[in-house]
Amino acid sequence: MSVSAFVPAPGAAPMGRMVLAQAGMELRTLLRNGEQLLLTLIIPVLLLVGASLAPVLDLGTERRVDFIAPGVLALAVMSTAFTGQAIGTGFERRYGVLKRLGTTPLSRFGLIAAKTVSVIAIELLQLAVLWAVALGLGWRPQGGPAGAVAVVLLIVAGTAAFSALGLLMAGTLRAEATLAAANLVYLLLLLVGGVFFPLSAFPEALRPALELLPISALSGGLRAVLEHGAAPPLAALGVLLAWAVLATAAAARFFRWE
Numbered sequence: 001m002s003v004s005a006f007v008p009a010p011g012a013a014p015m016g017r018m019v020l021a022q023a024g025m026e027l028r029t030l031l032r033n034g035e036q037l038l039l040t041l042i043i044p045v046l047l048l049v050g051a052s053l054a055p056v057l058d059l060g061t062e063r064r065v066d067f068i069a070p071g072v073l074a075l076a077v078m079s080t081a082f083t084g085q086a087i088g089t090g091f092e093r094r095y096g097v098l099k100r101l102g103t104t105p106l107s108r109f110g111l112i113a114a115k116t117v118s119v120i121a122i123e124l125l126q127l128a129v130l131w132a133v134a135l136g137l138g139w140r141p142q143g144g145p146a147g148a149v150a151v152v153l154l155i156v157a158g159t160a161a162f163s164a165l166g167l168l169m170a171g172t173l174r175a176e177a178t179l180a181a182a183n184l185v186y187l188l189l190l191l192v193g194g195v196f197f198p199l200s201a202f203p204e205a206l207r208p209a210l211e212l213l214p215i216s217a218l219s220g221g222l223r224a225v226l227e228h229g230a231a232p233p234l235a236a237l238g239v240l241l242a243w244a245v246l247a248t249a250a251a252a253r254f255f256r257w258e
C-alpha cells in the first residue's frame with residue numbers, strides 16, 4: 001500500500017459537521033447557565049400556574065388554562081430563542097468569544113444555524129415541562145394529529161424568527177444595550193402580544209399592527225389549534241416565516257463578530 005494514502009487532506013470540515021459541533025457547545029453552555037434556565041423554564045412555569053389560577057381578566061372562556069397554556073408556550077419559545085439568546089450572544093461578543101469564532105471556517109449563517117439548533121434542543125425540554133404542568137392544571141388541548149403537525153410547524157417557524165431577531169440584536173448592539181433592549185422587548189411583547197390578554201382587549205385601531213408581531217402570530221396560531229381545534233393557521237405561519245426570512249437575512253448581513 002502506498003504511503004501517500006495516509007497523507008492528511010487539510011481543509012474545513014463539512015458545514016453540517018461544523019454546525020452540529022458548535023450547536024453542542026452552545027447547548028452545554030446554556031445548560032450550565034442558571035440565569036438562562038430561570039428565564040427559560042422557571043419563569044414560564046410560574047406564569048402558567050399563576051395566570052391559570054388567579055383570574056385578572058375576562059378571557060371569554062370558562063377554562064382559563066385553555067387560553068393561558070398556548071400563550072405561555074409561545075412565551076417560552078420567545079424567552080429561549082430571543083431573549084436568552086440575544087443576551088448570551090451579546091456578552092459572547094463582549095468577551096471576544098465570537099471574535100475567535102470569526103477566525104474559524106464557521107460562517108455567520110453557520111453560527112446562526114448552530115445557535116438555532118441548540119435553542120430547539122432546550123425548547124424540547126422546556127415545552128415538555130410546560131405541557132405536563134398545563135395538563136396537571138386541567139388543560140385539554142384540541143386539534144388531534146393534524147393539530148400536532150400545525151403546532152410543530154408554528155414552533156419551528158417561531159423559533160427561527162425569534163432566534164434570528166435575537167442574533168440580529170446581539171450582533172449589532174453593545175452587550176449592555178442588548179441586555180436592556182432584550183428585556184424591554186420581552187416585557188412589551190408579554191403585555192401586547194396576546195400571551196395573557198386577548199388582542200380584542202386592545203383598541204381596534206391597534207389590532208392590525210399587533211397581529212403582525214411574531215409573538216402575536218405564534219400565540220394566536222397555537223391558541224387557534226390547541227384551544228379551538230382549528231385548521232393550521234396559514235396567516236400566522238406566514239407572519240412567522242416572513243419574520244424569520246427577513247431577520248435571518250439581516251443578521252447574516254450585519255452581524256459583527258466583535
